[in-house]
Amino acid sequence: MSESAPVVEMTGISIAFPPVQALESVDFRLYPGEVCSLLGENGAGKSTLIKALTGVYPIDSGRIVVAGHDVSFDGPAQAQAAGISTVYQEVNLLPNLTVAENIMLGRERRSWSGIDWRAMRRHAGELLRDLNLDIDPGSLLGSHSLAVQQLVSIARAIDVRAKVLVLDEPTSSLDAGEVEELFRVIRSLKESGVAILFVSHFLDQVYEISDRLTVLRNGRLVGNYRTDELLRIELVHKMIGKEIAVLDQIERRTQSAAGEAEDEAGPLVRAIGLGRRGSIEPVDLDVYEGEVVGLAGLLGSGRTELGRILAGVDTADSGELRVNGRQRRFRSPRKALRERIAYSSENRRAEGIVADLSVRDNIVLALQSDRGWFRRIPRRRQDELAASYIEALNIRPADPDALIRNLSGGNQQKVLLARWLATAPRLLVLDEPTRGIDVGAKAEIQRLVADLAANGMSVIFISAELEEVLRLSHRVAILRDRRKIADLVNHDLGVSDVLAVIADGNTPEEVPA
Template identity: 75%
Template sequence: MTTIPTPSARTDAAAEALAPIIQMHDISISFPGVKALDSVSFRMFPGEVHSLMGENGAGKSTLIKALTGVYEIDSGTMTLAGETLSISTPAQAQAAGISTVYQEVNLLPNLSVAENIMLGREPRRLGTIDWRAMRARAAELLARLNLDIDPGSLLSSHSLAVQQLVAIARATDVDAKVLILDEPTSSLDADEVSELFRVIRNLKEQGVAILFVSHFLDQVYEISDRLTVLRNGSLVGEYLTRELLRIELVHKMIGKELATLESLESKTRAAAVEGAEVEVPYFEAVGLGRKGSVEPTDLAIREGEVVGLAGLLGSGRTEIARLITGADRPDSGESFVRGVRKRLRTPRVALRDRIAYSSEDRKREGIVEELSVRDNIVLALQADRGWFRRISRKRQDELAQSYISALGIRPANPDALVRNLSGGNQQKVLLARWLAVAPRLLVLDEPTRGIDVGAKAEIQKLVSNLAEEGMAVLFISAELEEVLRLSHRIAVMRDRRKVADLPNEDVTVGEIMGLIASGADA
């Protein structure tokens, strides 16, 4: 870990500037069955941008919620400007000078810019709101950030980027010492990101400590002075951004040993040759993209082929899967099924072309917990047939029993409520649902996340068998070894765009990590 010179080695003024504004020491937080944070230490310095890095489940959100009073810590200490800090509510955190701007702008679009900035803190005169003073104060805060915005204008008349800047102006009105920006660029284009970064640098010059949370490596390296990496609820280390190579950061986030990176030139040539084959892919995306979600992407998937989609969380993996399957609508590009142009406007439309999507959000977009195993299995097939062509109970029982047996769903009871099954068996029920509609392309987003090793191996074997039987599969996983084990071809995503598409011919985890971390396409 990068060490900081001791104050005794500097002048008093330099030492004062060197002291952390916020310090968390040996913080632990547990939930039933989960150690969310395990003796994690974290600090921020005035006038620095600090990025918190880690994959899904690393503990980033838990640490932020502890810092902002949403969660109470089980053990450990926190100090602000050298004073012991004890907070149990977001209001206490804000009063202490810790402000947060969330990914989803939490403002009121039907009010003016000034009203949003001063909401709850409106200046009053003779018992009523002093509108002139409110607009003047809002103008002062906007000017402090060099923002040329009319305080009296309606918030909804401005772009999302401007609304985010207004949220930052509001956050700084409470004499913020620490400003937390949670995924602030997720819905912004390049010009809007540049404007946001200008404001961040302005605040940095004013001595504000800024916590910048983002999955975009390019942005992290552009704006951050310091990085803290978490993995599985534990601290990996704190580093100066300029001293940590991107490939090293990816390694620390994922926790894999790096292999020697070989040249990918021959593999890239092989991929180009393969892409030039006469065989028409079952599905092909040409320039498929959505502003603020994923850049225009080309991707072909052939029958009998498993295409692995690799990349860090937030790289665009799920976003491209949702565009392919009609869960989200693209605003650029085209989709082709067996060479015929298609408009896959909804998942139901995609099902007509035998394209099925198993979401990574098993709880909200997958299983229906209140229904039985049988009802969950036949749900998509019934929707595809239409609700006026009911599947007979006999046929439902036959389908349920066949998939319970084929996939080894336990308990082997079609009347069991899905909510009472283990995560692995819930995932099998979800797979059974989509297999029941006889798809030709199956898009699986994190199908083995959060399930036990045995169930994971069974699902991996099933995917391999489906491809051998001629099904096209798009397989998304954060576990690079799993992607390499199952895929015939691998597409690599980084910062919302595809940076590589290569056959799985002796590709190593280190090579994939290199592509994820590098700034150049392969």
């Protein structure tokens, strides 16, 4: 691998977004026929380095060589023409077009009469079959799940026959089976000589698919390592620059409190046969004050759908919801917020941040909406709120005027948490709050959830990572095929216990203690 010349060689790359130095003299190499994972905390400079390579950001200093030629891309189109194709974490295709149209966008097949739609669908179908994805190329992309849309995005990237394929968190919306299919495709591309830059916060996946690791911290290169020569704990230390026992501390604190959240006053929130046709089968669920209830299940199990109904994002068409014993019917998130139930979406780009607003504006957005736009929150109060949450949640950069679109994913997530905490919720519904963020930021958010519960706030915690759900939750509701199949108190539950329920539908009594 290292005996051949690198297909990408970046030397002394520096980029600044004053007052932040995003990259400082970073070197990076990528060889044909290898998978190299780029790792680091949120804000380490991973996305900036990728955007420098793909022409999104100009570099302040340094040199980029692709396939032996010095390059200076003015945009992603030039990078793609040079053989560099990118699939980002957030699907950036067009949901109102068909699958085939998205795959072939900008490269449409044509005949004497115009676009050859049949040829486009046929070609797209062949690509999808290579991914073992059995969907109609003529169907609307928006009719499919995020996981399918991500695979379509990868199919589009593969179709340009790139020398370099950049995969930025490509598995964040995929289940285990879909990840395995993606990895099969990656290995096939690797064997054909494609160089693959892989970015993921799932360390198991990094170690499974990568030949080499490049670690960044605070905009600087920490080092390059062969995957089989670096232990995982050593990798974590290099990423965060310090020893970390935070996750173990959170787990011990949370499990020691398991089962103690229920009180004689009854549940804070009680769902009785709550459901929505085509979304989630009727569910019974109690949430007590100061309790973290985890929603566990595979992709498509109904985790998100249940969270959205409880928080009024989607309207239930069966059952009832009681808050402090009083029946409530939420027809909008605003109605739920007035009962001090807040929801943080898994899709932070589309349903969370407002990219063109500042950190301050994003933090006060929910409070301002509740007051109405004609009763503006005084600027002094806005500054106080922003400053307090920036400090409390360690948001970086610590600049309330910074545009949120320029923050790392982990810091954007912290701003969203600040927005909902500012409303003083009694129940906080968190849907994938740590998806796509680094180990350090993940630990900070998990510690915050544990602290909130210890201080009396109720939390519904939704995550595809079972270890994370079990670490934080006092109780775990398990869903499969869009219905709840078990509700378990977390007395030292293991991942195997939960998987047994998901796989076999065992009742709680049948699950090993």
